Amino acid sequence: MPILHNHPQLNKHGELQHLLTIEGLKKSHIDHILDTASSFVGISDREVKKVPLMRGKSVFNLFFENSTRTRTTFEIASKRLSADVINLNIQASSTTKGESLLDTIDNLAAMHADMFVVRHAQSGAPYMIAQHLNRTRSDVHVVNAGDGRHAHPTQGLLDMYTIRHYKKDFTNLRVAIVGDILHSRVARSDIHALTTLGVPEVRAIGPHTLLPGGLEQMGVRTFTNMDEGLRDVDVIIMLRLQNERMSGALLPSAQEYFKSYGLTPERLALAKPDAIVMHPGPMNRGVEIDSAVADGAQAVILPQVTFGIAVRMAVMSILAGTHA
Amino acid sequence: MKLHIKNGRVIDPANGIDNVQDLFIADGRIVAAADGFTPDQTIDASGLVVAPGLVDLSARLREPGYEYKATLESELQAAMQGGVTTLVCPPDTDPVLDEPGLVEMLKHRARIVDQANVHPLGALTVGLKGQALTEMAELTEAGCVGFAQAEEPILDTNVLLRALQYAKTFGFTVWLRPQDAHIGRGGVAASGPLASRLGLSGVPVMSETIALHTIFELMRATGARVHLCRLSSAAGLELVKAAKKEGLDVTCDVGIHHLHMTDADIGFFDSNARLTPPLRSGRDRDAIRAAVLDGTIDAVCSDHTPVDDDEKLLPFGEASPGATGLELLLSLTLKWAQDQHDDKEKALLLAIGKITHQAAKIAGLPAGTLTVGAPADVVLFDPDTLWRVEQAALASQGKHTPFLGFEVAGQVKATIVRGRVAYQR
Numbered sequence: 001m002p003i004l005h006n007h008p009q010l011n012k013h014g015e016l017q018h019l020l021t022i023e024g025l026k027k028s029h030i031d032h033i034l035d036t037a038s039s040f041v042g043i044s045d046r047e048v049k050k051v052p053l054m055r056g057k058s059v060f061n062l063f064f065e066n067s068t069r070t071r072t073t074f075e076i077a078s079k080r081l082s083a084d085v086i087n088l089n090i091q092a093s094s095t096t097k098g099e100s101l102l103d104t105i106d107n108l109a110a111m112h113a114d115m116f117v118v119r120h121a122q123s124g125a126p127y128m129i130a131q132h133l134n135r136t137r138s139d140v141h142v143v144n145a146g147d148g149r150h151a152h153p154t155q156g157l158l159d160m161y162t163i164r165h166y167k168k169d170f171t172n173l174r175v176a177i178v179g180d181i182l183h184s185r186v187a188r189s190d191i192h193a194l195t196t197l198g199v200p201e202v203r204a205i206g207p208h209t210l211l212p213g214g215l216e217q218m219g220v221r222t223f224t225n226m227d228e229g230l231r232d233v234d235v236i237i238m239l240r241l242q243n244e245r246m247s248g249a250l251l252p253s254a255q256e257y258f259k260s261y262g263l264t265p266e267r268l269a270l271a272k273p274d275a276i277v278m279h280p281g282p283m284n285r286g287v288e289i290d291s292a293v294a295d296g297a298q299a300v301i302l303p304q305v306t307f308g309i310a311v312r313m314a315v316m317s318i319l320a321g322t323h324a
Numbered sequence: 325m326k327l328h329i330k331n332g333r334v335i336d337p338a339n340g341i342d343n344v345q346d347l348f349i350a351d352g353r354i355v356a357a358a359d360g361f362t363p364d365q366t367i368d369a370s371g372l373v374v375a376p377g378l379v380d381l382s383a384r385l386r387e388p389g390y391e392y393k394a395t396l397e398s399e400l401q402a403a404m405q406g407g408v409t410t411l412v413c414p415p416d417t418d419p420v421l422d423e424p425g426l427v428e429m430l431k432h433r434a435r436i437v438d439q440a441n442v443h444p445l446g447a448l449t450v451g452l453k454g455q456a457l458t459e460m461a462e463l464t465e466a467g468c469v470g471f472a473q474a475e476e477p478i479l480d481t482n483v484l485l486r487a488l489q490y491a492k493t494f495g496f497t498v499w500l501r502p503q504d505a506h507i508g509r510g511g512v513a514a515s516g517p518l519a520s521r522l523g524l525s526g527v528p529v530m531s532e533t534i535a536l537h538t539i540f541e542l543m544r545a546t547g548a549r550v551h552l553c554r555l556s557s558a559a560g561l562e563l564v565k566a567a568k569k570e571g572l573d574v575t576c577d578v579g580i581h582h583l584h585m586t587d588a589d590i591g592f593f594d595s596n597a598r599l600t601p602p603l604r605s606g607r608d609r610d611a612i613r614a615a616v617l618d619g620t621i622d623a624v625c626s627d628h629t630p631v632d633d634d635e636k637l638l639p640f641g642e643a644s645p646g647a648t649g650l651e652l653l654l655s656l657t658l659k660w661a662q663d664q665h666d667d668k669e670k671a672l673l674l675a676i677g678k679i680t681h682q683a684a685k686i687a688g689l690p691a692g693t694l695t696v697g698a699p700a701d702v703v704l705f706d707p708d709t710l711w712r713v714e715q716a717a718l719a720s721q722g723k724h725t726p727f728l729g730f731e732v733a734g735q736v737k738a739t740i741v742r743g744r745v746a747y748q749r
Contacts (some may be wrong), residue, residue, distance in 0.1 A: 124593030150523030214517030
């Protein structure tokens with residue numbers, strides 16, 4: 001007796017109404033976003049770094065969890081699309097006054113918001129907002145800017161943009177994701193994107209304490225030995241290890257972690273000679289990555305940031321319907 | 325008050341009865357047919373099933389302390405609408421039911437509302453804190469039918485050992501939901517591929533099995549009688565089966581949600597499917613369904629847990645666990661029977677047994693049967709009428725259930741408590 005629901009991020013025509021997760025997106029959705037992003041990459045190099053695609057639109061950055069970096073990139077992307085941006089740090093305001101999450105959304109929607117960019121510590125929070133808006137205000141869009149451990153779709157897309165930029169073709173790649181997969185929304189979004197785009201081998205590398213169960217069902221090969229996992233890979237995606245996880249029941253110490261799973265030049269040499277090294281930032285040098293690698297010729301960590309702006313511009317303009 | 329219920333299909337699993345026959349009630353009890361029985365009221369039950377009023381082993385009424393979630397009035401009305409005439413309520417109220425006075429007050433309130441029979445479980449430890457034993461003998465005198473820790477596992481195994489020894493001394497039953505105090509703490513969904521994908525923290529099966537191993541070992545040492553509440557996993561049920569075979573004095577129940585749903589029903593983070601224990605895999609669900617049939621599971625309960633909007637309309641991990649269930653117990657148990665294709669009639673008798681006399685036996689109550697002389701708690705229902713589970717259709721103050729929108733069969737037409745028609749549709 002199952003009740004079938006459409007995915008809340010798609011409208012009844014199967015088009016993107018919100019961007020909540022990469023899981024379930026068609027390859028054509030992802031290609032369209034990446035193609036659109038590539039048309040925006042040049043804009044940031046112009047003297048006037050703006051296009052008028054979202055002029056008159058209001059984008060609300062709703063950050064229920066702190067993040068300077070992601071919030072800033074969304075803010076820049078909105079401004080380059082000529083949208084008005086309102087930054088709200090919700091932790092510090094309404095929820096502490098007892099206003100519910102959906103009350104906050106209703107109030108902001110009543111101020112004629114066109115788009116919410118939502119970051120929340122709870123997995124699924126942007127779904128709840130999107131589903132509420134689907135019932136009440138079908139003209140407002142939601143972009144998930146990271147929810148709990150669940151998804152960080154724009155990061156996943158900018159990672160795909162980066163890989164496409166350097167590797168062109170996804171269908172002959174080996175990609176390794178290294179580190180705290182258990183708590184990483186970036187890893188989950190990357191995995192869904194990579195498998196959707198036809199990458200034949202996605203690897204996850206980490207100690208058993210940081211590898212969630214069920215990765216195999218997501219099409220991932222798991223490795224606990226870093227050297228074995230890196231052998232002959234084309235792309236290495238390093239994950240940030242949160243401070244609070246560096247010592248305790250998951251890991252004994254940052255030093256031991258670096259010894260077993262830190263990306264050093266010696267380990268990088270196990271990958272293909274033209275392998276690229278990615279990191280969603282901010283990096284812990286000497287914990288998950290050696291400075292010689294982070295600053296080395298194979299690192300594409302700063303280009304990731306640049307591409308991130310274009311990818312977020314693409315996502316927002318596509319959702320807003322201002323980019324065909 | 326004399327009542328004559330005629331032409332109904334009387335199903336009384338305790339006595340193995342499934343016949344079209346008449347039922348007679350006088351002075352609040354079931355009586356034998358006799359010449360010259362002159363009823364004050366006659367109910368024509370043609371086309372209806374006449375069964376013992378349902379016995380629900382886990383229904384939170386939220387009083388005292390959580391009246392904003394539900395009140396005795398609202399929930400006992402829901403019980404009537406669901407055909408539940410006897411219910412056992414866990415002690416996790418505020419204050420916790422750990423003192424005789426509180427139990428007497430609750431029983432007194434229930435008597436005033438005068439609908440379903442309310443039988444509280446007392447707290448096994450003071451404040452459910454897992455440190456000091458409660459006055460179990462006094463609490464039993466006040467009306468407790470057993471002792472439980474609700475959702476608070478005991479950290480100190482030595483305290484659990486002492487609690488079982490003490491309960492054994494007086495022949496009390498200890499009701500425990502098997503869950504490890506540490507593994508899976510803070511988890512909101514069953515560990516597995518779905519929780520990993522959705523990024524939800526998990527509760528592994530071993531949280532249940534480790535606790536079961538501990539409980540069984542303590543039962544061997546103490547000889548105490550334990551009722552296990554709301555099993556959730558295939559592996560857990562295997563252990564229960566083995567313990568029963570070994571001869572341990574153990575019974576177990578399962579909640580209606582776990583009889584039908586799996587973690588996949590969480591869908592897109594539907595907080596209505598946020599339950600404790602969490603919904604598990606299809607394999608676990610299938611094992612639960614089989615265990616109802618083979619008798620490993622003795623009773624099915626509603627696990628009625630009304631939650632208000634403010635605590636449910638939240639991101640999945642922040643939402644309060646629980647769902648309303650009193651009004652779904654009958655339909656969802658019947659649904660299980662309907663799905664047993666080999667012998668539907670036998671399955672129906674068996675299913676009704678799990679929500680009547682078998683449940684009553686666990687709680688040590690003289691309910692759940694239509695034996696002559698038994699209290700006249702009776703439900704009349706149409707097994708074929710379909711109804712849609714909608715918020716407006718529910719009398720309970722709790723309007724949240726993962727079954728919202730489902731169409732289910734089995735509608736209560738009348739509920740009789742102690743010989744009085746307390747509800748009629």
